[in-house]
Amino acid sequence: MAKRDTPLLDELEKGPWPSFVTDLKRQAEKKPECWDILGQLELSYHDRITHWKHGGIVGVFGYGGGIVGRYSDLPKEFPGVAHFHTIRVNQPSSKFYNTAKLRALCDLWEKHGSGMTNFHGSTGDLILLGTTTDHLEPLFYELTHELHQDLGGSGSNLRSPACCIGKARCEWSCFDTQAACHGLTMHYQDELHRPAFPYKFKFKFSGCPNDCVAALARSDFAVIGTWKDDIRIDQAAVQSYIKGEFPSNGGAHSGRDWGPFDIQKEVIGLCPTECMWMEGDELKIDTSECTRCMHCINVMPRALRPGVETGATVNVGAKAPILEGAQFATLTIPFIKVDPESEFEELIEQIEKIWDWWMEIGKNRERVGETIQRVGLPTFMKIMELEPIPQMVREPRSNPYIFWQEDEVPGGFERDVREFRKKHAQ
Amino acid sequence: MALSTEDLKLAIIEKATKSPKPQLYIKDFYKCDPDSKPRVIKNVANELVREGELMFWSSGSTTMYARPDRIKNEETREDAEEHKDD
Ligand code: SF4
Ligand code: SF4
Numbered sequence: 001m002a003k004r005d006t007p008l009l010d011e012l013e014k015g016p017w018p019s020f021v022t023d024l025k026r027q028a029e030k031k032p033e034c035w036d037i038l039g040q041l042e043l044s045y046h047d048r049i050t051h052w053k054h055g056g057i058v059g060v061f062g063y064g065g066g067i068v069g070r071y072s073d074l075p076k077e078f079p080g081v082a083h084f085h086t087i088r089v090n091q092p093s094s095k096f097y098n099t100a101k102l103r104a105l106c107d108l109w110e111k112h113g114s115g116m117t118n119f120h121g122s123t124g125d126l127i128l129l130g131t132t133t134d135h136l137e138p139l140f141y142e143l144t145h146e147l148h149q150d151l152g153g154s155g156s157n158l159r160s161p162a163c164c165i166g167k168a169r170c171e172w173s174c175f176d177t178q179a180a181c182h183g184l185t186m187h188y189q190d191e192l193h194r195p196a197f198p199y200k201f202k203f204k205f206s207g208c209p210n211d212c213v214a215a216l217a218r219s220d221f222a223v224i225g226t227w228k229d230d231i232r233i234d235q236a237a238v239q240s241y242i243k244g245e246f247p248s249n250g251g252a253h254s255g256r257d258w259g260p261f262d263i264q265k266e267v268i269g270l271c272p273t274e275c276m277w278m279e280g281d282e283l284k285i286d287t288s289e290c291t292r293c294m295h296c297i298n299v300m301p302r303a304l305r306p307g308v309e310t311g312a313t314v315n316v317g318a319k320a321p322i323l324e325g326a327q328f329a330t331l332t333i334p335f336i337k338v339d340p341e342s343e344f345e346e347l348i349e350q351i352e353k354i355w356d357w358w359m360e361i362g363k364n365r366e367r368v369g370e371t372i373q374r375v376g377l378p379t380f381m382k383i384m385e386l387e388p389i390p391q392m393v394r395e396p397r398s399n400p401y402i403f404w405q406e407d408e409v410p411g412g413f414e415r416d417v418r419e420f421r422k423k424h425a426q
Numbered sequence: 427m428a429l430s431t432e433d434l435k436l437a438i439i440e441k442a443t444k445s446p447k448p449q450l451y452i453k454d455f456y457k458c459d460p461d462s463k464p465r466v467i468k469n470v471a472n473e474l475v476r477e478g479e480l481m482f483w484s485s486g487s488t489t490m491y492a493r494p495d496r497i498k499n500e501e502t503r504e505d506a507e508e509h510k511d512d
Contacts, residue, residue: 054486056484065484065489154486156452200487200488
């Protein structure tokens with residue numbers, strides 16, 4: 001494959017940041033097909049349209065996901081990328097891996113593919129970019145048997161579950177996000193590797209409402225840590241913050257002089273539910289009004305900690321803008337135990353309630369959030385066997401009618417016409 | 427009453443063979459037996475893939491099923507083009 005002239009792409013090398021164009025040129029010395037990536041991309045910049053096609057029957061035996069067929073729509077002009085399939089490798093929970101593992105993965109990919117990677121894809125997978133169909137089975141064998149890693153999800157499968165760093169490093173984690181992520185990955189191997197649903201389905205796990213994996217915006221089933229009892233307060237440490245002995249936000253804003261710390265302005269005044277106040281030297285919080293937004297804890301981590309009665313909130317139905325616009329997940333279960341001892345049976349029960357319903361009712365290529373939008377939240381709450389709570393009400397009612405269900409009306413909807421006619425002329 | 431696994435397999439193969447479209451969504455097979463649960467149908471369709479009677483066709487964002495002789499490799503579909511997310 002010949003070297004390509006890429007005047008438009010070369011512009012991208014001129015900025016202050018590392019450029020993928022430079023990376024590709026370097027890689028092209030070892031893997032000449034990378035010249036064809038550059039050549040095709042240059043043409044796309046010129047034509048202002050992609051020259052990739054995707055989709056096909058590529059895969060490894062027994063798996064219905066993890067590999068996405070990609071092809072050039074100009075295979076004669078760019079033979080190096082005529083077939084250029086993408087592999088998704090399921091990431092370890094919290095993306096913990098050592099450098100030896102990374103080297104082994106890179107070596108495997110130099111052997112079987114273009115050597116180009118994308119760490120990490122939006123579902124979290126390690127993405128290996130560009131190989132041909134004949135390499136797929138050998139690559140899969142070595143990945144699973146030698147590196148002991150697996151492919152991730154794609155297509156209408158459960159996608160690779162993802163979690164925040166959780167209890168491994170973060171004192172705020174209200175449940176073991178890695179255990180939940182790994183536990184459900186193992187429990188749902190079939191759904192992860194073989195299509196099961198009308199469309200994709202994603203789980204994500206964040207240990208606290210800071211939601212570092214953005215589960216609320218990106219997953220069909222977002223499990224976000226929370227607590228039931230009071231925020232734990234160390235009053236002496238509160239005083240140390242007030243006196244300026246501890247930097248606020250763990251020192252995260254220390255690059256500039258923001259003036260002396262003002263607990264009223266920076267904490268109490270910014271509490272979204274106005275449930276904090278000072279009583280003399282004591283900081284008080286009305287737990288019944290606290291929405292667990294994490295703001296006060298983030299600002300004064302040495303003084304405030306989440307409570308001890310911990311679990312998670314389940315939010316259902318986030319998605320990116322494909323059919324309808326983007327949407328956040330809707331709060332569905334305010335508090336649920338997330339317990340490795342019970343092998344997460346509480347979560348599994350809720351997940352399967354959703355799946356059984358959505359597999360039947362969901363239209364092709366309709367995310368569960370769109371199905372909920374279509375049938376309405378009240379219907380979904382019935383499926384979930386949950387009572388609605390005020391947080392689910394989006395706006396004051398504008399529909400003057402009240403529709404009763406038959407079981408809510410004494411005597412139901414059945415009536416005896418003859419009895420009725422005795423009192424009402426025709 | 428729900429069909430037996432063997433009868434369900436035959437009904438799915440027939441549907442995949444005769445339908446005007448070569449690629450079918452899993453939901454298209456639900457009609458093969460309204461009495462079988464979607465999960466049962468999914469498991470049987472996936473078993474047919476293992477047996478070589480069906481194969482997966484994936485756009486990357488959605489996955490469909492097809493009879494191997496009705497589909498050629500590198501085939502792309504219009505709706506695959508519509509759905510370029512991951
Ligand atoms: S989501 Fe919360 S628990 Fe998880 S890493 Fe972020 S701050 Fe820590
Ligand atoms: S967590 Fe948020 S809502 Fe709760 S007390 Fe702190 S600032 Fe207020």
